[in-house]
Amino acid sequence: MTSVSTPVVRTADERKRTGSIAWHVGSLAVLAVVLYPVIWVLGASFKPSKDIIASIDLLPVKPVWENFSGLADGISGISISTFFTNSLMYAGLAVAGVVLSSSLTAYAFAKIRFAGRNLLFTMMIGTLLLPYHVLLIPQYVMFRKLELTDTLVPLVAGKFLATEAFFVFLMVQFMRGLPKELDEAAKLDGCGHLRTYWSIVLPLCRPALITSAIFTFINAWNDFMGPLIYLNTPDKYTVSLGLMMFRDQEGISNYGSMIAMSLVALVPVIAFFMAFQRYLIDGMATSGLK
Amino acid sequence: MTLVKEAPARPAKKRSAAPAAGRRGRRRENLVGYLFMSPWIAGFLVLTAGPMIASLYYAFTRYNLFTPPQWVGFDNFTTMFQDPRWQKSVEVTLKYVVVATPLKLLLALGVALLLAQKRRGQGLYRAAFYMPSLIGASVSVGFVWRALFSDDAIVDRTQKVFGMDVGGWIGNPDYVLYALVALSIWQFGAPMVIFLAGLKQVPQELYEAAEMDGAGPLRRFWNITLPMISPVLFFNVLLESIHAFQVFGSAYVVSNTQCGPADATLVYTCYLYQKGFKEAQMGFASAMAWTLVVAVALVTAVLFWSQKKWVHYEEAAK
Numbered sequence: 001m002t003s004v005s006t007p008v009v010r011t012a013d014e015r016k017r018t019g020s021i022a023w024h025v026g027s028l029a030v031l032a033v034v035l036y037p038v039i040w041v042l043g044a045s046f047k048p049s050k051d052i053i054a055s056i057d058l059l060p061v062k063p064v065w066e067n068f069s070g071l072a073d074g075i076s077g078i079s080i081s082t083f084f085t086n087s088l089m090y091a092g093l094a095v096a097g098v099v100l101s102s103s104l105t106a107y108a109f110a111k112i113r114f115a116g117r118n119l120l121f122t123m124m125i126g127t128l129l130l131p132y133h134v135l136l137i138p139q140y141v142m143f144r145k146l147e148l149t150d151t152l153v154p155l156v157a158g159k160f161l162a163t164e165a166f167f168v169f170l171m172v173q174f175m176r177g178l179p180k181e182l183d184e185a186a187k188l189d190g191c192g193h194l195r196t197y198w199s200i201v202l203p204l205c206r207p208a209l210i211t212s213a214i215f216t217f218i219n220a221w222n223d224f225m226g227p228l229i230y231l232n233t234p235d236k237y238t239v240s241l242g243l244m245m246f247r248d249q250e251g252i253s254n255y256g257s258m259i260a261m262s263l264v265a266l267v268p269v270i271a272f273f274m275a276f277q278r279y280l281i282d283g284m285a286t287s288g289l290k
Numbered sequence: 291m292t293l294v295k296e297a298p299a300r301p302a303k304k305r306s307a308a309p310a311a312g313r314r315g316r317r318r319e320n321l322v323g324y325l326f327m328s329p330w331i332a333g334f335l336v337l338t339a340g341p342m343i344a345s346l347y348y349a350f351t352r353y354n355l356f357t358p359p360q361w362v363g364f365d366n367f368t369t370m371f372q373d374p375r376w377q378k379s380v381e382v383t384l385k386y387v388v389v390a391t392p393l394k395l396l397l398a399l400g401v402a403l404l405l406a407q408k409r410r411g412q413g414l415y416r417a418a419f420y421m422p423s424l425i426g427a428s429v430s431v432g433f434v435w436r437a438l439f440s441d442d443a444i445v446d447r448t449q450k451v452f453g454m455d456v457g458g459w460i461g462n463p464d465y466v467l468y469a470l471v472a473l474s475i476w477q478f479g480a481p482m483v484i485f486l487a488g489l490k491q492v493p494q495e496l497y498e499a500a501e502m503d504g505a506g507p508l509r510r511f512w513n514i515t516l517p518m519i520s521p522v523l524f525f526n527v528l529l530e531s532i533h534a535f536q537v538f539g540s541a542y543v544v545s546n547t548q549c550g551p552a553d554a555t556l557v558y559t560c561y562l563y564q565k566g567f568k569e570a571q572m573g574f575a576s577a578m579a580w581t582l583v584v585a586v587a588l589v590t591a592v593l594f595w596s597q598k599k600w601v602h603y604e605e606a607a608k
Contacts, residue, residue: 020409027404027415034419034476040444041434053443101329114323124330127338131536131586133559134579137348137572138341141355161333168330193322222428224539229567243429244543259437262430269425277417284420284480285487 045263049256067260075246078235080261083242090152090227090238091220097159098167098216099209105162106171107197111183121172128165140229154230155223159216167212170283174208175201211283214276218269239265348576355570366577376578378553379561386467386557387534390474395526398478402485403515416486423479431473432543436460439469439544463554466545470555473540481526488522489515517602524601528593535586538563558582 036058044052046063055061071080108114109121143154162168178201186196202209224240231237234245246261273280324331349366351359370376405416425431439445441458449456459465496514505513516523538559541549549560558578566575 023404023407023409024411027409030401030404031415031418034422037431037434037438037476038421038425040438041430044437053437053440056444056447101333105327105330108323108326112319112323112326114320117323120327123334127334129532129586129590130338130342131532131579131582133536133562134345134576134583135338135341136562137566137576137579138344139337140567141344141348141572142341144355158333158337160329161337162327162330163333163337193326197326218424219427222425224427224429224543225563228542240429243433244547247433255437258433262433265430266425266428269428270421273417273421273424277420278413280424281416281420281483284483 041259041263041266045256045260047256049254052255052259064256067256068264070254070257071261071264075242076234076249078237078242080242080264082235083237083239086236087221087238087240090155090223091217093152093156094159094220095213095216097156098162098164099213101160101162102164102167102212103171103202103205103209104197105168106175107193107201109168109172110175111196111201112193124165124168127163128169136229143230149230150232150236151230155220155226164216167216170212171205171208174205178204207279208283210276210279214272214280215283217272221269345576345579348573349580350577351573353572353576355572359573362573366574367581370574370577370581375553375556375561379556379558382467382554382556383535383537383558386471386474386537387531389468390471391527391531391534393471394475394478394530395481395523397475398481398526399485399523401478402482402489403511405482405486406489416483419482420479423477426473426477427539429539429543432540435469435473435540435544436546439466439472460544461551463550463552466551466554470537470540470544470557473544474534474537481530484522484526485519488519492518520601521603524593524597528590531589531593532586535582535589 040058043057043059045067046065047055047060048064048066051060074080074082105124109117109124139154140149143149148154158164182200182204183196186200191200222240223238227238227241228244231241234241237245243258243261243265246258348359350361350363352362352365353359401419405412405419422431437443439459441461443458446456446458456462456465459469492515496518497510500510500514536559537557541555541557541560542563545551545555549556549564559582562575562578562582565571565578
């Protein structure tokens with residue numbers, strides 16, 4: 001009996017091992033292609049300008065620092081840190097706005113039973129599918145009339161007014177998943193809605209809040225069209241516009257600094273991602289499901 | 291995907307013991323509810339509904355921001371439909387949507403199937419594959435793309451090895467759009483994660499039963515996996531195609547703010563931006579925006595209509 005079963009077990013084991021090796025080889029192959037541009041920009045930032053396009057080496061033969069040290073000069077008299085401060089202001093305000101306003105709205109949808117709730121919820125979901133561009137022009141006209149262009153107000157107003165339906169939806173889904181007993185108990189203890197929202201639901205919603213905060217931060221950091229339309233004095237520019245300005249000023253001649261600046265501009269996003277990728281990915285996954 | 295969970299049986303019955311207090315309570319709940327969502331209501335009125343009405347009005351006017359809008363009826367629309375650049379932008383956008391969306395979803399599904407297997411380092415792979423989805427929208431990556439696909443750069447050189455000399459994709463009107471398509475496909479992480487979550491929901495018993503019946507991997511994929519994840523597939527198709535219709539940043543940055551050469555990457559929103567914010571033709575741009583809304587609504591409607599034929603919902607579950 002054993003003499004028969006032993007080889008069978010081994011082949012199954014072996015098959016498992018080759019399967020595992022094949023899996024890793026396959027995954028690594030896809031990964032290599034996917035991460036190529038990221039590694040390339042890392043390598044290119046240490047290459048002399050003239051080599052960046054022309055050299056096919058992924059990593060520099062002789063690394064140089066001049067691309068990064070060149071950034072200290074700034075762009076036509078504006079320091080790089082100005083762009084970073086502006087972007088941080090934008091992203092910070094956006095995060096505060098989205099977390100606060102979306103969680104309040106989500107609490108109402110998830111926990112308060114009021115007349116017209118389902119209709120309003122459907123309308124909110126509807127705005128998810130509405131192309132942003134149809135609002136772009138009238139919003140621009142409105143903010144122009146209010147003389148608020150060239151400030152951060154048009155960029156963050158919507159965040160404080162819960163217009164980012166995706167995050168409201170994410171939080172509603174999360175709040176609905178919380179055990180009912182909790183808010184019933186709170187009610188029995190005499191907690192009003194504000195109290196229940198603040199001391200019970202919000203702390204429990206931390207994963208959804210963090211997900212929304214990170215997504216908001218990254219979206220604001222990457223945002224290009226918003227700043228392109230609303231900001232017009234260079235010292236108010238965000239990093240995205242700073243990069244564009246850089247390209248206009250320096251052009252191909254200074255490819256090195258441009259690539260270095262691109263890399264530096266990606267650092268906050270990549271850092272955030274590394275720190276919170278679990279939340280982000282799970283948040284993304286739950287938003288697609290029920 | 292259930293967007294609105296049916297409200298469970300109302301506890302109103304319990305309250306009916308004291309009807310007066312119940313009614314007052316309900317009115318209070320209404321008030322509190324509206325107070326809690328007042329930010330959204332304000333935002334909806336001021337930043338969504340109001341602008342929608344305004345832009346519908348602008349679409350029928352000639353408006354340059356400096357003089358009051360002037361009613362012109364359907365002029366914007368008739369000019370638009372005859373405008374060769376508008377036609378070009380429609381063509382470019384459709385090409386982009388039709389090529390980029392299926393390829394991106396195919397890759398997302400393929401990698402999701404790979405990652406759905408329980409292996410070591412799964413989480414790490416998942417995170418790495420997701421990263422492009424986050425940085426892909428940035429100007430930085432636009433520059434990187436320009437560098438990778440320009441003349442004599444890495445893609446061009448690799449092609450030359452295989453005897454294909456196109457002189458770089460960025461400067462070539464026949465190829466530059468595909469550099470954008472590549473950038474879009476590269477960001478397959480978001481749909482991948484949604485596919486992964488869907489794959490996790492497929493009951494393992496189904497596979498075991500099928501295997502006992504002698505179904506091979508292909509058959510199992512076709513008869514079990516695909517129908518079971520069809521709601522997720524539907525969600526991804528819907529979301530990704532809607533996004534693809536609205537692509538802007540990458541076209542603007544990769545093709546050097548001109549959306550060219552020769553209008554080769556003149557995606558719809560790029561033309562809208564040029565008309566509205568460069569030429570101050572706010573009426574024309576609004577007409578374009580509404581045409582986009584109608585197009586997106588049509589695509590959404592067709593997709594929702596088609597889902598009866600291919601999306602499999604498990605009604606009994608839960």
